[in-house]
Amino acid sequence: MAEMVNVAVDAMGGDNAPGEIVKGAIEAINEDKRVKVFLVGREPVITEELKKYTYDPAQLEIVHAEEIIETAEPPVMAIRKKKDSSIVRSMYMVKEGTCDALVSAGSTGAVLVGGQVIVGRIKGVERPPLAPLIPTEKGVSLLLDCGANVDARSSHLVQFAKMGSVYMESVMGVKNPKVGIVNIGAEEEKGNALVKETFPLLKNCPEINFIGSVEARDIPLGEVDVIVCEAFVGNVILKMYEGVGAALIKKVKSGMMTSLRSKIGALLVKPALKKTLKSFDTEEYGGAPLLGLNGLVVKTHGSSKAIEIKNSILQCIAFKEQKINEKIKEKIILED
């Protein structure tokens, strides 16, 4: 039998904790026998939630943690002070090797800081990028960095491109993934100082399939598999996806309610529409991995429902089995 994939799940993080988190964990273990979940958080609450489900007890363990890090807390201080929080406990379980990965819907800041400070970076990795999958017309693309490291340098972006390529190839099965850098025009001479400095470095990097600039307008088309940018820009892209999408869907819905005729039409199109729009929902694809750490840290949306937690846990299987971190190490060491 193959080795189990051990995943620590922060049962107390996110707006829908612990209910949806526990539900997602159960769904994951019931779907795949290769996973063992460690639910980290307040034991009595978790036990209570678990009563709702049937599952194989060999695939689940509760790890008590008394404290909770709130979203509004300054993350560095929170990580330092709240040693008995669900996030910090989960981080140590990865660091010490009890777990291969952790999934948290809790404070983004705390997850990013904890990942770097507790789990630690792979030797040679300068900055670990947050790398969510975003939906496109053709499937999904990986966007990195998406919020972990503002004011990045060009060398960081080159590492993002390499790590992102490994991820897309090994976890998502995209052969020779196309890498693009977010730019404000298609020509090589366009861009700000960082992009102009990074462009030739990517162009001359033999380990990636660099295809040049990608304009934000074209990201949803899905022509580029690995989209590289610094964290501020990546965060803006991700949030525009969510914001414009939500606003437009609201418009579509209200547009359909303007006349009796359109209301009847709305009833008829609803089921089909729901299905297609689902494929454009970022939460369908699981959380965002923080790449380049000694272990896998996955950050899901604060608003995560069970499905995102489940998908994030299942992601960890491919991550381990495909030996992503070993491949990242090779790429990074090759560079030095």
Added chain:
Amino acid sequence: MAEMVNVAVDAMGGDNAPGEIVKGAIEAINEDKRVKVFLVGREPVITEELKKYTYDPAQLEIVHAEEIIETAEPPVMAIRKKKDSSIVRSMYMVKEGTCDALVSAGSTGAVLVGGQVIVGRIKGVERPPLAPLIPTEKGVSLLLDCGANVDARSSHLVQFAKMGSVYMESVMGVKNPKVGIVNIGAEEEKGNALVKETFPLLKNCPEINFIGSVEARDIPLGEVDVIVCEAFVGNVILKMYEGVGAALIKKVKSGMMTSLRSKIGALLVKPALKKTLKSFDTEEYGGAPLLGLNGLVVKTHGSSKAIEIKNSILQCIAFKEQKINEKIKEKIILED
């Protein structure tokens, strides 16, 4: 009678020139007696197009320009070499005072460079931002800078905030417009170096109504009237608007075509949907002004149709009558 507003229109710029440009110009003068349009470009072509329409000849003049600046040309060189191009001629007409404003759907680079080099900046203005109106759930917001000046400094962003406030108050009629800075979190300590440096400057600026950070996700909600950011980020926001919007509308349409039931529904919802989605189309609002120049330069989409050209020309009336540039001068001089 009030003074006429003289607008130079680059008849050769954009994907749909000269047909849609001339059409938009005619629609503008037929709609408003206060405008006189100078169609700049190849005289024979323009004359041919004009045969299709009836209009008051006192409101229209043709200014011959032999050359055309192509989108792919390096802008600085093009502006310097092609003195007899429709863009350069239009720029000089504004500089020399024959026209109050110019509208072009041509090369963005050439319009930005020409605006700075030929039309020239208002004394005290460090960088003229490109400031499109973007649709929101509540109406429109002004996004600046949107592509004119990459690698901006904090002092530039403060000027953008002031100029944008003047525009929203005087042209769009928004009382005491709310100003926000694009950030990756709501808290003051969040952001990259530029945002952290700019935030306190905006907070302590008595001439604007600064309400703090705005996350990209919340831009479509329309809570902020003047959205300030540096050009790279602004360009990404604008293009994500267009890209995500287009991708989602395509999804909605294909979703409706998946079953007979939904196809019938689609027929019923179509008219209502078309109307609501129109309000989310950036082209409905006219082009983007380049603020802070000695005259008004309006850049429209390369794909502009007549409606955008018309709306851009009509925008120039409010700009002149509301003495926007005098108000900008006051705000900027006050600062020094």
